[in-house]
Amino acid sequence: MIEETARVVAINGSQVTLQSQLKSTCHSCSQQDDCGSGQVAKAFPQKRLTTEITTDIKLAIGDEVVIGVQDKDLLTAAFEVYMLPLIAMLIAASFAQLYLVEQLGWSEVYAIIFAMFAAVIGFLVAKKRQNSSGRQRQLQPALIRKCDNQISITEVL
Structure with a gap:
């Protein structure tokens, strides 16, 4: 299972809106400051992915959850x-x-x-x-x- 951490941004009954931040490999590299690609990655804002799911788990806005898709x-x-x-x-x-x-x-x-x-x-x-x-x-x-x-x-x- 491919997993990602997401944050609850809205709740409407059992419908929950989640937002996760798309990660770039440049942000985890130790050579980020010395690399041209790292400098370009810093110049652009990080993208966020928003999705809605249905769940019975009691959640509050701001909670962090783990979502996943089958490999x-x-x-x-x-x-x-x-x-x-x-x-x-x-x-x-x-x-x-x-x-x-x-x-x-x-x-x-x-x-x-x-x-x-x-x-x-x-x-x-x-x-x-x-x-x-x-x-x-x-x-x-x-x-x-x-x-x-x-x-x-x-x-x-």
């Missing part, structure tokens, strides 16, 4: 978005090269156009699959637990 679901979605257009393009390019160019003697420009058209079709298929309600439910973050904000001090040295 398998996220990897499947990423595979579809990146690989479906690529696979469609490679298959179409191979077919176009072997049939249109080699057999019919057409120009390679047609093979390139055919491959690009197949990549667009692959992208549209991936987009349709990602926008389905079942996939949206799978990728909806789930509330895992409420973070304990209290720090107990038992001994001061």
Whole structure:
């Protein structure tokens, strides 16, 4: 499970609005001050992601919670978005090269156009699959637990 900490920003019955801060690797690097990428990362404000979930856990505004998405679901979605257009393009390019160019003697420009058209079709298929309600439910973050904000001090040295 891929987990992220989020803060409760609004509550409406069992609907809870959560906000998490998107992290950049530059903010955790020790060379941040000496690196050009680190300087650029400092110049742009950090982005925040807001999502709504339904929960039965009693929460208050300002509480920190841990939300998560299943690894398998996220990897499947990423595979579809990146690989479906690529696979469609490679298959179409191979077919176009072997049939249109080699057999019919057409120009390679047609093979390139055919491959690009197949990549667009692959992208549209991936987009349709990602926008389905079942996939949206799978990728909806789930509330895992409420973070304990209290720090107990038992001994001061």
